[in-house]
Amino acid sequence: MGKRIGAQTVEIESKPRxxxxxxxxxxxxxxxxxxxxxxxxxxxxxxGAESFEKAETSLLxxxxxxxxxxxxxxEVDINYLLAGDLLNQLSSSCFAARDLNIPFIGLYGACSTMxxxxxxxSMIMEGGLANYVVAATSSHFSSAERQFxxxxxMGSQRAPTAQWTVTGAGAMVLGRKGNLPYITHVxxxxxxxxxxxxxxxxxxxxxxxxxxxxKQHFMDTGRKPSDYDMIATGDLGVIGREFTEKLLLExxxxxxxxxxxxxxxxxxxxxxxxNAGGSGCGCxxxxxxxxxxxxxxxxxxxxxxxVSTGALLSSTSSLQGETxxxxxxxxxxxxxxx
Amino acid sequence: MAFVVGGIICVxxxxxxxxxxxxxxxxxxxxxxAGVILGACGIYDVIIKYGKAGGTIPLPGFxxxxxxxxxxxxxxxxxxxxxxxxxxxxxxxxxxxxFFGYIMALIFNPKTKE
Numbered sequence: 001m002g003k004r005i006g007a008q009t010v011e012i013e014s015k016p017r018x019x020x021x022x023x024x025x026x027x028x029x030x031x032x033x034x035x036x037x038x039x040x041x042x043x044x045x046x047x048g049a050e051s052f053e054k055a056e057t058s059l060l061x062x063x064x065x066x067x068x069x070x071x072x073x074x075e076v077d078i079n080y081l082l083a084g085d086l087l088n089q090l091s092s093s094c095f096a097a098r099d100l101n102i103p104f105i106g107l108y109g110a111c112s113t114m115x116x117x118x119x120x121x122s123m124i125m126e127g128g129l130a131n132y133v134v135a136a137t138s139s140h141f142s143s144a145e146r147q148f149x150x151x152x153x154m155g156s157q158r159a160p161t162a163q164w165t166v167t168g169a170g171a172m173v174l175g176r177k178g179n180l181p182y183i184t185h186v187x188x189x190x191x192x193x194x195x196x197x198x199x200x201x202x203x204x205x206x207x208x209x210x211x212x213x214x215k216q217h218f219m220d221t222g223r224k225p226s227d228y229d230m231i232a233t234g235d236l237g238v239i240g241r242e243f244t245e246k247l248l249l250e251x252x253x254x255x256x257x258x259x260x261x262x263x264x265x266x267x268x269x270x271x272x273x274x275n276a277g278g279s280g281c282g283c284x285x286x287x288x289x290x291x292x293x294x295x296x297x298x299x300x301x302x303x304x305x306x307v308s309t310g311a312l313l314s315s316t317s318s319l320q321g322e323t324x325x326x327x328x329x330x331x332x333x334x335x336x337x338x
Numbered sequence: 339m340a341f342v343v344g345g346i347i348c349v350x351x352x353x354x355x356x357x358x359x360x361x362x363x364x365x366x367x368x369x370x371x372a373g374v375i376l377g378a379c380g381i382y383d384v385i386i387k388y389g390k391a392g393g394t395i396p397l398p399g400f401x402x403x404x405x406x407x408x409x410x411x412x413x414x415x416x417x418x419x420x421x422x423x424x425x426x427x428x429x430x431x432x433x434x435x436x437f438f439g440y441i442m443a444l445i446f447n448p449k450t451k452e
Binding site: 198 | 359443
């Protein structure tokens with residue numbers, strides 16, 4: 001049975017394995033520096049659907065069903081589907097789950113959903129309540145623009161500092177057996193709000209949450225940055241990543257050489273015009289199921305910490321002048337270390 | 339000249355978008371309101387005299403028409419013209435915006451930005 005260590009971390013003793021993963025991305029992500037790590041790259045980001053929202057649903061459905069196939073399982077074998085996205089009422093996840101024969105729990109953690117669903121999935125596995133769990137999430141540039149900024153039909157200009165929502169979906173199947181990457185620790189973050197109002201500056205709004213969770217993870221586990229081959233925050237972007245590194249150094253944690261940000265890594269800002277970098281639930285999902293886990297299987301990384309970060313604003317709250325609360329959840333994954 | 343005057347107005351808008359946190363909707367309101375004020379003071383008449391369509395087509399031109407139509411209507415019908423004049427004078431522009439907006443929405447679908 002797992003146990004609590006420190007204030008916010010649980011040790012997952014049963015080591016649930018990540019037995020199947022799948023990711024699917026849009027054309028822009030497919031031209032980025034991480035293209036070789038994606039399982040499927042769309043040529044048209046509508047994916048044959050009538051609307052961007054339907055397209056996002058189809059991406060999530062594909063990621064989930066293909067990850068189950070990769071784990072050599074059937075839908076009926078899966079005990080829980082844990083999924084979330086950025087749209088109102090989690091519509092992409094609910095509509096994808098409508099076509100799946102799996103008990104479904106919807107999770108909202110904004111862009112932290114990959115680590116959040118993986119955390120909750122690991123806890124369910126640790127409790128012995130499931131044999132197989134799927135954790136999945138998605139985002140789509142054009143549906144997110146409508147949800148949080150302005151509909152594309154308006155044809156308005158984007159602010160130069162705005163991050164670029166990743167079009168993509170990623171899914172992971174957790175199981176009990178196999179010589180595969182496994183989850184060892186889960187650190188659940190607290191909501192942190194340092195009073196940032198600018199919705200085009202979300203990396204900086206989320207950075208304090210990332211710092212808090214990473215710091216707490218080190219305090220709870222007694223680990224330090226050099227114990228990890230890679231610590232990956234979700235979507236802080238260039239500015240947020242630099243800010244996080246600086247703040248952690250103030251707490252005497254030197255992240256140099258052990259730290260990356262999925263949002264910064266997924267696009268080439270100069271060639272692709274993405275400014276601060278990528279964002280969205282799909283960002284850390286496709287980088288985790290792609291670059292991070294595939295490099296673990298190759299033996300390049302033995303121990304990683306996935307820290308997905310979320311900005312918990314709504315389009316109503318920002319119009320009412322509310323500040324942007326941030327959250328970050330951390331999941332420690334190991335493979336072939338011992 | 340029309341190109342230069344219209345261009346300057348648009349450049350002001352672009353500078354506001356790039357350097358301030360004003361949303362496009364707010365800039366729109368600022369431009370129309372500025373047109374109303376400049377029109378009421380008579381300054382915009384000078385801009386239109388030299389700029390012609392370069393002054394009337396951008397957003398402040400709409401504000402200018404609002405102001406001028408109200409002034410004309412008040413002269414003719416008294417204070418009630420402050421309520422009726424603006425929409426009467428700009429009816430053509432408003433109807434055209436709705437009509438062509440609808441047609442465009444029927445013909446085209448939005449595409450993801452590159």
